[in-house]
Amino acid sequence: MSSDYEISDDENYSYEEEEEEDEMEVEDYDDGSASEIEVDGIGDDFKVPGGSERKVYEVDYMSLSQPDVEKIMATDVNYISGIFGVEPAVAAQLLRHMNWNKEKLTDKYMDNASQVSVAAGVDLPPREPTPPPPKASSSRQSSTGPTRTARRSVAETSKTSKSTKRVASPAAGVQSFVCPICFDDSQTETMALMCEHRFCSSCWKEYITSKVRTEAECTITCMAEDCNIVALDPFVKKALTDDMETWERYQELLVRQFVSCIPHLKFCPYPSCTNTVSCVSAATKSSLLTMVPIVACSIPTHVFCFGCPIDADHRPVICAVAKMWLQKCRDDSETANWIKSNTKECSKCQSTIEKNGGCNHMTCKKCKYEFCWVCMGPWSEHGTSWYSCNRYDEKASVDARDAQARSRASLERYLHYYNRWANHEQSAKLSMELYAKTEKKMEEMQITSELTWIQVQFMKKAVDVVFKCRMTLKWTYAMAYYLSLGNEKELFEDNQRDLERAVEELSELIEAPIDPETIMALRQKVTDKTVYVQKRNEIMLEDTAKGYLDGRWSWNATVDGL
Amino acid sequence: MAVSTRRLQKELTDIKRDGTPVGIELLSADDFATWYLSVEVLGNTVYEGEKFALKFRFDSQYPISAPAVQFVVDGQYQAPIHPHVYSNGHICASILSTEWSPVLSVVSVCVTIQSMLASCKKKERPPDNDRYVSRAPENPKKTQWDFHDDDV
Numbered sequence: 141m142s143s144d145y146e147i148s149d150d151e152n153y154s155y156e157e158e159e160e161e162d163e164m165e166v167e168d169y170d171d172g173s174a175s176e177i178e179v180d181g182i183g184d185d186f187k188v189p190g191g192s193e194r195k196v197y198e199v200d201y202m203s204l205s206q207p208d209v210e211k212i213m214a215t216d217v218n219y220i221s222g223i224f225g226v227e228p229a230v231a232a233q234l235l236r237h238m239n240w241n242k243e244k245l246t247d248k249y250m251d252n253a254s255q256v257s258v259a260a261g262v263d264l265p266p267r268e269p270t271p272p273p274p275k276a277s278s279s280r281q282s283s284t285g286p287t288r289t290a291r292r293s294v295a296e297t298s299k300t301s302k303s304t305k306r307v308a309s310p311a312a313g314v315q316s317f318v319c320p321i322c323f324d325d326s327q328t329e330t331m332a333l334m335c336e337h338r339f340c341s342s343c344w345k346e347y348i349t350s351k352v353r354t355e356a357e358c359t360i361t362c363m364a365e366d367c368n369i370v371a372l373d374p375f376v377k378k379a380l381t382d383d384m385e386t387w388e389r390y391q392e393l394l395v396r397q398f399v400s401c402i403p404h405l406k407f408c409p410y411p412s413c414t415n416t417v418s419c420v421s422a423a424t425k426s427s428l429l430t431m432v433p434i435v436a437c438s439i440p441t442h443v444f445c446f447g448c449p450i451d452a453d454h455r456p457v458i459c460a461v462a463k464m465w466l467q468k469c470r471d472d473s474e475t476a477n478w479i480k481s482n483t484k485e486c487s488k489c490q491s492t493i494e495k496n497g498g499c500n501h502m503t504c505k506k507c508k509y510e511f512c513w514v515c516m517g518p519w520s521e522h523g524t525s526w527y528s529c530n531r532y533d534e535k536a537s538v539d540a541r542d543a544q545a546r547s548r549a550s551l552e553r554y555l556h557y558y559n560r561w562a563n564h565e566q567s568a569k570l571s572m573e574l575y576a577k578t579e580k581k582m583e584e585m586q587i588t589s590e591l592t593w594i595q596v597q598f599m600k601k602a603v604d605v606v607f608k609c610r611m612t613l614k615w616t617y618a619m620a621y622y623l624s625l626g627n628e629k630e631l632f633e634d635n636q637r638d639l640e641r642a643v644e645e646l647s648e649l650i651e652a653p654i655d656p657e658t659i660m661a662l663r664q665k666v667t668d669k670t671v672y673v674q675k676r677n678e679i680m681l682e683d684t685a686k687g688y689l690d691g692r693w694s695w696n697a698t699v700d701g702l
Numbered sequence: 703m704a705v706s707t708r709r710l711q712k713e714l715t716d717i718k719r720d721g722t723p724v725g726i727e728l729l730s731a732d733d734f735a736t737w738y739l740s741v742e743v744l745g746n747t748v749y750e751g752e753k754f755a756l757k758f759r760f761d762s763q764y765p766i767s768a769p770a771v772q773f774v775v776d777g778q779y780q781a782p783i784h785p786h787v788y789s790n791g792h793i794c795a796s797i798l799s800t801e802w803s804p805v806l807s808v809v810s811v812c813v814t815i816q817s818m819l820a821s822c823k824k825k826e827r828p829p830d831n832d833r834y835v836s837r838a839p840e841n842p843k844k845t846q847w848d849f850h851d852d853d854v
Contacts, residue, residue, distance in 0.1 A: 321765055321804045322705045323712035337805075343766070346705065347804060350766045365803035 195678070197455060197685035199431060201419035201446070203438040209395045209405070209416050216242060224249060229372040230262045236359065236394075237261070239401040261361060261370030264335060319343055321363065331379060333371060337364035344379045349386050358393035408437040409444050422446045428459050429701055430688040453611055456684035457619040460700040465618035469558060481548035484540075487516050516540065557621040564614035567647070568607050574651060575603040581654055588656060598663050602650055602670045609643045609677045616680065624694040628687070635683055639676040646673050706764040710734045713807055726812045735760060738774065739812050743819045755779040756815065757791075758808055759841070768802035770843045771811055783825040786818065790835045792842040794828065799847050 194200065204212075213232075220242065221231035237260035238245040249256050257263035318325045319340035327340035343363070348371065351357045360371040371379070373394075380387040392414055399405040399416050404423035408415045415437035422433035432455045433446035443452045448459040450466060457465070483494045488509040493502065500513040501522075510519040582596040616636045623629040646669045652662065687693050695702070710731075717728055722739075729738040737758040743749040755774035761767060773781040773791035781791040788794070797806065797814055828834070839845060 322709050324705075324708060339804075343705070343804065347766050350763060363804045365797075365805055366801075367803075 195682060195685075196689070197432070197681040199419055199421055199433040199435065199446070201417055201422075201433070201435040203436070204405075204416040204418055205438065206392065206395055206414045206416075209399060210391070213395070213398050216240065220245065224253075226262075227372075229374055230257075232394075233262050233359075233370055233372055234260050236397060240398055241401070258368070261359070261368045262372070264369065321347075331375070333362050333369045333375065335362055335364065335367050335369040337362050337367055337369075339363055341379065345383065348376055348379050348390075349383065352386050352390045352393065356393060358390060358397050406435075406444075406446055408439075408442050409449065410437075410439070410442045413437060413439065413442055415439070415442070417444075417446065419446045425701055429699070430458075431685065432456065432458055451611075451615075453608075454615045454618075455612060456681050457615045458688065458699075460702075461622050461695070462615065462618060464697065464699065465561075465621065468554070469561075477547045477551040477554070481544055481551055484513070484516065484544075487511060554621070557617045561614050561617040564610045564617070568610035568614070571603055571606050571610070571647065571650065575600065578603075578650070578654070585654065585656060585659070591659065595663070598667050598670070599650065602646060602666050605670050605673055605677075606643060606647055606650065609639060609673055612677055612680060613640055613643060619684070622695050622697050622699075624696045626694070628692050628694070632684070632687075632693075635676075635680045639673070639680050642669070642673045642676045645669060704762055705766075706760055706762050707734050709765055710760060710808075713809070717809065722809060723813055723816075725816055726809065729755060737808060739808065741812055741816050741819070743816060745820070747820050748822055748825050749782055749819055752782065753779070754782050754819075756812060758811075765804040765806070768798050768806075768843065769808070769811070770841050771798050771815075772842050782819055783827055784819060784822050785826050785828055788828055788831055788834055788838070790838055792834070792838055792845065794847050796847070799843070 214228075216235055217228050217232045220226075220235055221228045223246070224231060224234070226234070234245055234249070234256065235242070237256075238248070245256070254263060254266065258265045316325060317327065317330055317338070317340075319327050319330070321339055321343040324340060327342065329341040330338050331341050331344050332338040347363055348360055351360050360376065361367065362369045362371070376390055377387060380390070395414070395416070396407055399407045404418055404420045406417050406419070408417060417435045417437055419433055419435055421427060422431065427433075428447040434443060434453050434455055435446045436443045445451065445454060445459065448454075448463065450459065450462050454462040479492065483492045485491065486493055486504040486507065486509055488511075489504060489507040491504060491506045493504065495502070495513055501510065501519055502513050503510050511517060512519055512522055578599050582599060585591055585596060586593060613636065616632075616639075620629065620633060620636065623632060646666070649662070649666050649669055654662065684693075711734070714731055722728060725742040725744045727740045729740050731737040737760075739756050739758070741754050741756055742752070755778075757772055757774050759770040761770075772793060773779070773787060775781050775789070775791045781787050781789055786794045793815065795815065795818065797803075797811065834845075
């Protein structure tokens with residue numbers, strides 16, 4: 141065991157060894173699903189020859205189930221429990237408090253064990269030499285229970301030390317316990333954390349349930365005011381004895397907390413999925429500049445990007461550039477460009493004017509200045525040449541027109557990429573709709589012709605491939621917008637063009653009317669084309685991924701992190 | 703019987719038998735959903751001679767979840783001018799949200815607010831009063847409070 145921890149002296153908090161060990165264990169009892177771990181999550185039905193090993197645009201990752209993660213957590217907990225000589229539940233809370241950074245926890249704990257324990261809520265703060273909490277008279281004590289004294293002390297010592305505010309010792313109420321929360325004196329079962337703030341079990345249960353269910357909180361502190369003692373796992377389990385559902389939710393929250401602390405782990409973002417993906421190579425920010433870590437948990441359709449929440453699969457463009465592109469599409473920088481390229485400013489009052497018709501003799505609505513739309517000079521100088529401006533260009537108006545031309549070019553450039561980007565998204569959606577219609581037709585065909593179910597499945601595969609490749613194409617336009625001019629970009633655009641052409645051809649085939657006579661020929665065509673399109677997509681992704689690794693791509697904008 | 707009802711019944715019995723601390727009075731508690739209490743700050747403070755009313759709203763989760771507490775602003779009562787009290791009566795106090803503990807009670811909340819007012823030296827509205835009030839939700843519990851100063 142100890143060897144596991146000797147390697148972790150680097151900053152990067154590595155679990156590699158444990159994972160390998162874990163993977164083997166998974167294979168032992170995970171009834172065959174372990175093979176899925178190796179498979180690229182995006183089901184490749186049509187295998188391109190030689191496509192079984194990992195491709196350059198894919199990342200190495202592993203899907204972990206909740207019990208797998210719990211096992212990793214237990215290893216850490218046992219380790220800390222062993223070297224600190226504390227209960228595992230205490231060790232777990234100490235680790236949670238330190239965001240599972242064992243090295244930092246060990247350092248701090250060795251330095252000042254009690255300070256860390258108090259901060260983590262596993263130990264009481266040292267008693268300060270303050271006078272004991274004001275005792276109420278015995279008659280009041282028995283009538284109103286311990287809170288009465290607590291309330292008084294809140295009022296009297298509003299912001300003083302914690303120890304004076306502590307709820308009075310429960311010793312007084314052992315015979316006739318009145319829960320200070322529900323004031324029910326018929327409750328027989330009570331529970332208290334080490335701070336001895338005693339409450340009835342049903343209040344504890346309700347409190348913990350509310351924390352876990354509505355606040356998604358896994359660090360549950362004592363119910364007493366200002367008490368920082370944390371309910372450890374055995375206590376929570378006891379309180380939730382007859383509510384297994386909440387207990388399970390609590391355990392999931394513990395796993396989520398752990399996963400969020402470890403850079404190379406990510407919780408599957410799909411609703412109600414409890415799997416975790418481990419991806420060591422994409423754990424650092426800098427690694428995201430050279431790869432697009434698309435992963436999937438053990439459920440093959442749960443595809444997501446390990447590096448960002450932007451889109452399930454934004455290959456080939458890296459997270460930072462994809463983010464930049466979406467931001468550009470969302471903000472109105474191009475609105476400003478539109479204004480700049482389609483309007484002029486009155487040279488006298490600077491009002492923005494759009495010319496929507498009429499002659500070049502303009503009169504500003506606001507300041508009544510009369511000018512020429514072509515040269516922006518005063519109309520009075522135009523004399524009798526009414527509708528044409530042939531005046532010599534002053535330097536100022538040349539400059540103004542240059543600036544306008546630049547904004548117009550920039551706008552056109554953006555729209556070129558944006559239109560294609562949006563078009564692929566739209567087409568991808570439409571092809572899914574088309575498929576739904578086609579499927580119906582295919583079902584009918586199975587009845588009318590001799591085709592079997594399996595024989596008409598080629599259509600589904602083709603639609604899936606078209607959809608996937610349109611997503612790739614969509615993001616290639618975002619990438620191309622930011623790529624600097626040069627040979628590299630030209631090669632990139634060649635690949636893009638080839639893929640696009642292939643995809644459009646396949647799209648057309650899918651949309652062709654299905655006829656029982658010609659279906660076999662269509663099937664052959666579609667299947668061939670599908671394989672070809674997949675290959676083009678592969679080339680596109682492979683080339684960009686290699687480009688990242690070789691540092692071949694240069695951007696025309698500042699990319700975050702570069 | 704729901705825990706919130708039993709608990710509020712008990713609090714009400716206590717108030718009726720033992721009375722309330724000085725400066726705090728129960729105005730009305732006709733049901734177990736909404737109570738009104740008045741708060742006066744005693745002694746030599748900036749609020750001398752003023753009387754405020756607090757409105758408590760309880761849900762079925764009380765006392766596990768905090769009550770919604772705000773100052774009454776109507777023809778009869780105004781919200782005190784205090785750096786943690788907005789002109790619509792909403793109060794920015796940690797014990798009403800994150801620091802709420804189920805052992806606190808209606809009376810203890812009043813006492814805390816009373817002492818919050820008592821320690822105020824200068825009558826001022828919160829700096830972001832206008833911005834907050836124009837967009838505030840009806841129920842102050844729906845506001846995500848950000849507690850920035852613990853002095854007052």
